[in-house]
Amino acid sequence: MAFKDALRPVLVLLVATILLMAGSGPLGTILGIRMNEAELATPIIGLVMAAYFGGLTVGSLQTFRIVTRIGHIRAFAAFTAIVTASTLAYPVHLDPVPWAALRFVQGFCMAGLFVCIESWLNDSATTQNRGALLASYMSCMYLAQSAGQFMIGVPDETGFLLFIMMGVVLSLAAVPVAMTRMAPPLLPDIASLSFRRLYEASPLGIFGCISSGLVIGAIYALAPVYAAGIGFDLRQTAWFMSAIIFGGVILQWPVGRLSDLIDRRLVIVGVIIAGALTSVAMIAAPAGGQIALLILGAAFGGIAFVLYPLCVAHTNDHLEREERIAASGGLVLTYSAGATLGPLLAAGVMNLAGPAGLFLFTAVVGFLSVGFAVWRLKARAPVPADQQGRFQTLPRTTPVAAPLHPESEEDFGFSSAAPAQNPALENAEVPRP
Template sequence: MFSTLRLVSSLLLGVAFLMVGVGGLSTILAFRMGEAGLPSTVVGVVTAMYFVGLVLGTGFCHRLITNVGHIRAFAALGSLMSAATLAHALTLDPWLWGTLRFIVGFTTVGMYMCTESWLNEKSSNEIRGQVFSLYQVVLYLAQGVGQFLINIPDQHGMVLYILTSILMSLAIMPVAMTRVSAPELPKPVRFRLGRLWNISPTGMTGSLAAGTAMGAFYGLGALFAQQAGLETHQTAQFMGAVILGGLLLQWPIGKLSDMIDRRLVIIGVSIATAAVCVAIMDKNVHNGSGLLALGALFGGLSFTLYPLAVAYMNDYVEADDLVPASGGLMMAYGIGAALGPVVGAMLMDAVGARGLFLFIGAVVILLAIFIAWRITQRRSLPVEEQGDYQTIQRTSPIVYEMYPESGGDDVDEDPEDDTRC
């Protein structure tokens, strides 16, 4: 067990470096584009390309890892990511930056796949749940820490790109230097989105809405703070408060959803999230600690929507279908995350900074209305038949192999389907 934990700790260290860099870069770029006076819609399109890369990169990266192996693929993807990060310093051109964001998203999902397949392979069933939970905590903490990179002085506009590139390069080391044999990569799996919709419209809609809301926040949160008049350090604090706050309510909300109809919890969380969005739009809270508290509450609530949707869907699928079906929800989340920054930015151009949280609030209210209607169409599952809620982020499909209830079993399906998870 201790040898396993030693291996896992080195991989998690690499993940931490990666997520500090990736999480910080997203905020840095949105902030820089805002400083340059680019329209919000342009910023939204550029930041959305990261999520497009995440969605489209899965199939290619799987083939790459299969053909050249985990270590070579991880090193190649990490090097490409590091180079793309440095290339942002060449010029602030939206077309170039959009392409670079796509590359970073594309390479990120491949590096996730390498790391998660290693974590899954080396985690026995006895400690799989602990490793899964620790992995999720590292993701949250590292992303939160990354938000504070924008506080570092950068007189010539190069330091932050160099620093994030260094962090991404450091992420390669734990994997590149390992002497442990590479794990077997789970085969690509499919789960037709139409079938997934028939099984759980609530799960699929919840994932789509969560992706739309979270994609809008990740892509435009720093721009909102800037347009709202926050200083650089305040922007970092606000973004960090939201992301780190994402851990605060995972356990109590998850526990509650295990005890009652999960749909009621999703409705309650959606309404509460909308209320917090309204409060954040109030300019009177933008200059004090109240905004940080509201940001942490927003993160604590909204970051549970996706795991709630996954948990609800898992209650209705067979054990053998859990991994591919969860991957289908990941695709729905990714589609929403690619659309969210674009639509949210258009609203910001129309009504100002508050347009971001006006958009997110509208998305979660529509989700609550839809699920309220679904309650009238389908009886709730008995509580004793529900599975356990798990904190989870949208990384790569391999993460569901680590999902405690999956048992870590591979699912062999047709790799050519265009809904590859």
């Protein structure tokens, strides 16, 4: 199947994804900068930013009920309206309490939007196009989020313009979905494995997902504060954040391919060591100038973003095939819990050590993870490389994304035929995260 033919049925979803990520991507950056300019304490900033990941975690568990009750199109429009309205509410008054509430609400609604998009993608996936859909969805997410960062460099003397621009882009995301003629899909029935079962299957996998969440949550929340603290202006901060996110794209395939060929645990250990050492280099990077910082930022992003899918693949190597989708759902929730906690812990370190405390925190997480990973190398024999499952990059959004993995086809009974028409929405099964 030609690549363009594979994407044609879901083009409106990919356009909506691009608009959502381009509009929401720079929001966290500008909020961190505004709170830093207002001289709020770093722990307060961390708490406000962590609220988004808390909302995302709760939303990934609960928003399917709303989607099932009112339908995908209306739910998508409602969630988009709330995200847009809350974006426009920020500049009215800078106060950490309502801002934290707004961040939580936005995280909750973004989870609902991801549930809508990802269940539609699942419904459109076939044997021929499953890999292309997942790769395109991931590319749209990362690249739009990276490109959207440059919006913060627009001069804004009023303090409102940037939020208006983001609100406009976010509101436009509802247009292609509201005008689609796609049939409403069923939500996949996903029951996440318990934390205990996941840990029994792969202690390294569950520990790695938590570590990944701690690091990425801290970076998304506090990297703008770090950039402002070392003297970056808005344009330079946009470049810095964009470099980190774009770096997360470019290393996924080569590192993942390597993990298919050798003991995947060795690749995970290597990635964690590289992340810890890059964190140490980032502490000294400002002395090397902006170019050095951007290069190291891209390297750090590439290393940090690849750890989660590596840990998912490693966990799958120790599970029965019928457990793997449930495991992916449980692991994304584990990651989300880490991402909620990460900004709080990193903010405390930054409060004591200054801006460099962000990467001191990620370095500590990395070195602790190395110790745990080395212990696991000695505690269990490796899975032979020819018996390992195939690596696949995965979104860290909601459990509904799990069936997009190409190896999920047999588990969910997908066939190469066109997706069947769905029954009435009220008869749909709902996920049980």
